[in-house]
Amino acid sequence: MGIAATTSVIVVMMMVAMSRSINENRLNLICIVGIGVGLVIGNAVLALNLSWPPHNGLDRLLLVIIPTVLIVELFAGVNRFPPAAAWSLRIILSLATPRILLHDSVYLSLSDAWPAWRAITTIGVCGLGLALAWSLLSWLSRRRGGISISFALCLAIQCSGAAVMLAGYIKGGAAAIPFVATLLAVTIALRVVTKTATSRVKIEKPDHYLAAGIVGIGVVSLFGLLFVGHFFGDISQTPAITMLFAPLLCWVTEIPPLRNRRPWFVASCRLALVAIPLIIIIIAAKRDFDREMSPLLENMSSNNRTLPMSHQLSQKAI
Amino acid sequence: MMRFLPAPPQMLAFIAALFISCTPTFGADEYDYDLVHSSVSFKARHLDIGWIHGRFNDVAGKFSIDREDPSKSTFSLTIKTDSVDTANKARDKHLRQPDYFDTKQYPTIEFKTTSTKAITGGYEVTGDFTMHGTTNKITIVLMGGKEHSFKDVKRVAFSTELALKRSDYGFDKNAIGAIGDKALIMIDCEGVRK
Numbered sequence: 001m002g003i004a005a006t007t008s009v010i011v012v013m014m015m016v017a018m019s020r021s022i023n024e025n026r027l028n029l030i031c032i033v034g035i036g037v038g039l040v041i042g043n044a045v046l047a048l049n050l051s052w053p054p055h056n057g058l059d060r061l062l063l064v065i066i067p068t069v070l071i072v073e074l075f076a077g078v079n080r081f082p083p084a085a086a087w088s089l090r091i092i093l094s095l096a097t098p099r100i101l102l103h104d105s106v107y108l109s110l111s112d113a114w115p116a117w118r119a120i121t122t123i124g125v126c127g128l129g130l131a132l133a134w135s136l137l138s139w140l141s142r143r144r145g146g147i148s149i150s151f152a153l154c155l156a157i158q159c160s161g162a163a164v165m166l167a168g169y170i171k172g173g174a175a176a177i178p179f180v181a182t183l184l185a186v187t188i189a190l191r192v193v194t195k196t197a198t199s200r201v202k203i204e205k206p207d208h209y210l211a212a213g214i215v216g217i218g219v220v221s222l223f224g225l226l227f228v229g230h231f232f233g234d235i236s237q238t239p240a241i242t243m244l245f246a247p248l249l250c251w252v253t254e255i256p257p258l259r260n261r262r263p264w265f266v267a268s269c270r271l272a273l274v275a276i277p278l279i280i281i282i283i284a285a286k287r288d289f290d291r292e293m294s295p296l297l298e299n300m301s302s303n304n305r306t307l308p309m310s311h312q313l314s315q316k317a318i
Numbered sequence: 319m320m321r322f323l324p325a326p327p328q329m330l331a332f333i334a335a336l337f338i339s340c341t342p343t344f345g346a347d348e349y350d351y352d353l354v355h356s357s358v359s360f361k362a363r364h365l366d367i368g369w370i371h372g373r374f375n376d377v378a379g380k381f382s383i384d385r386e387d388p389s390k391s392t393f394s395l396t397i398k399t400d401s402v403d404t405a406n407k408a409r410d411k412h413l414r415q416p417d418y419f420d421t422k423q424y425p426t427i428e429f430k431t432t433s434t435k436a437i438t439g440g441y442e443v444t445g446d447f448t449m450h451g452t453t454n455k456i457t458i459v460l461m462g463g464k465e466h467s468f469k470d471v472k473r474v475a476f477s478t479e480l481a482l483k484r485s486d487y488g489f490d491k492n493a494i495g496a497i498g499d500k501a502l503i504m505i506d507c508e509g510v511r512k
Contacts, residue, residue, distance in 0.1 A: 047492060049491060051488065055451050055488065056423045104423065105422050105423050106422050106423075106425045107422070109425070168411060168412045168415045168417075169415045169416055171416065171417050171490060171492070232423060233415050234411060234415060292407075292411070293408055295408065296408055296409060
């Protein structure tokens with residue numbers, strides 16, 4: 001998804017070039033706009049066949065939830081906006097996200113399999129899970145910072161996409177690609193800006209700065225992909241929960257023996273810790289895929305070798 | 319000792335209305351879809367050279383057949399998408415996912431008549447066909463309608479075939495590749511009435 005990444009970088013660099021002085025809020029705003037534009041272009045190129053009004057979980061994630069996160073993070077970045085109000089908006093959005101994603105589905109039809117108490121509990125628990133992951137990662141990024149948090153989120157999102165795809169939901173898995181591309185691109189662009197434009201960037205710890213918007217969009221997109229993959233696709237509960245909370249392993253580097261090490265060492269530890277559960281899950285997902293789907297694929301392997309992987313998967317499985 | 323008071327006129331009118339509303343109408347016969355002796359199956363092109371066959375195992379429906387005034391006859395069918403069966407578990411699992419039927423979002427495929435016309439050998443039925451969250455008006459020809467009584471159970475049977483394009487019902491065009499856009503649905507159903 002080079003085009004999504006390139007678009008995000010161009011937008012960030014253009015906005016930086018147009019700004020005389022860049023404070024923390026301004027930099028956050030630049031990152032959010034860069035991610036937003038990159039996502040629009042990336043999803044358009046990916047041709048995910050989204051519909052308006054949204055019909056399914058993925059439509060609602062990409063057309064309702066993510067734009068709302070962008071707006072919330074934009075508000076949260078405004079100078080005079082009280083942090084308590086910003087966090088209230090984030091918590092409300094976290095609690096509302098599962099309900100929005102499940103809208104009009106069998107889970108809310110009050111059937112015998114999904115009575116009201118089960119639906120309400122599921123929505124509540126998932127919403128609290130999202131709020132917990134969001135707040136803990138935001139806290140870590142404020143306390144210690146480091147772009148490795150963003151890389152860890154991208155790693156988790158990419159692995160979630162792969163797991164969702166291997167479980168048979170091709171389009172749901174493919175939706176991870178623009179998220180990873182834009183988040184990575186904006187994070188790297190942000191790092192370049194804080195390193196090179198030192199005279200214009202007026203923030204406290206430029207080497208450790210990570211925009212709140214990157215964390216917010218990263219956590220919600222990770223949650224959304226896993227939630228849609230679990231409730232509408234076929235990814236099971238344990239891998240979904242593990243992948244959602246895997247980036248929280250970045251907190252391990254806050255223990256005293258690791259806390260005061262050099263930044264590159266802390267970043268490497270974080271990525272290694274987050275990667276371990278994700279790799280285990282992907283290996284298990286690949287094993288399941290080989291066991292269940294391979295008999296279908298083997299019969300057709302010679303027919304579609306020139307097609308992209310996602311198209312091959314979608315066509316072969318049938 | 320109980321005393322029977324004369325009922326006021328309003329009460330009498332209410333009882334009369336209640337009685338009239340509870341009186342059965344004799345114009346139409348109501349039938350329930352007989353799952354044991356019916357089938358809803360489909361086939362779709364594969365790689366444009368062959369056909370994949372499948373069926374839906376969980377179907378419900380009702381027919382109301384008015385022999386005197388066929389235009390008052392109604393037909394409705396509800397197919398549970400989760401019951402898709404193509405004799406391959408992995409493929410069925412994939413078909414249930416959002417790339418195809420999206421059974422958690424769209425648990426049923428439904429047909430409900432809006433108008434019925436008697437034709438030679440059956441009925442021409444126009445109605446709303448809802449699949450994958452999209453409703454289109456279609457006209458199908460239901461052949462049959464013969465009745466058979468056995469052990470106090472009255473039966474009627476119909477069969478029809480319809481062709482539709484999956485892309486007309488919001489299926490992802492990117493997922494219409496190896497499997498063709500056009501699908502044929504074959505319905506053979508019996509209705510039962512005790």
